[in-house]
Amino acid sequence: MAEHLLKILIIGDGNVGKSSFVHRYVNGQFNKMYKMTVGVDFSVKLLQWTDKEKVRLQLWDVAGQERFISMTRIYYKGALGCVMMFDVGSLSSFLSCRLWKQDLDNKAMLPNGASIPCILLANKADLAERAVSSENIDSFSRANGFVTWMETSVKENRNVGESMRRLVQEILMVKSSLDLDQPGPEDTVHPHQDSDSTARSCC
DSSP states (O other), X not given: OEEEEEEEEEEOSTTSSHHHHXXXXXXXXXXXXXXXXXXXXXXXXXXXXXXXXXXXXXXXXXXXGGGGSTTHHHHHTTOOEEEEEEETTOHHHHHHHHHXXXXXXXXXXXXXXXXXXXXXXXXXXXXXXXSSOHHHHHHHHHHTTOSOEEEOBTTTTBSHHHXXXXXXXXXXXXXXXXXXXXXXXXHHHHHHHHHHHHHHHHO
């Protein structure tokens, strides 16, 4: 049974629902209490991807204010994918996504120098108030190289698992093409190095 270790970043402004999204995805529950993330929160989810493959996801939930300080470079190291989230009722959180994406593309790259796969999530889609149109999100997503974008509602459990499945699918596709480019013992070494380094940086 092959097991892939994938480090995935969850980024975006504060109070858009990132921690609730991770909690819903990992534990299947909606947490009504808002607790501000300080620095980074770390969660793990194991997926039975196919009959012969497991995927272990390391989810790094990065605090909303972290974009303004230099720590993100450390958090982004070794990431293979990213969830960028904004609140569909908050125009400022949507506009911030441009800055988050620039920061991400500058600091997190695949071994071949390309940007890591990133999915854009318009969260709180259950609320009536909309500050951003689907057309705007769509054109922004295409112009900035996102894999795709989806409306999500953590509260109603809408597109939480689906969006993560789509991202993991993309990461594995990119990863297999990179593995083909770089045959050799490195492929078996990387996951162990990642897990050691993440353990050190977390603790």
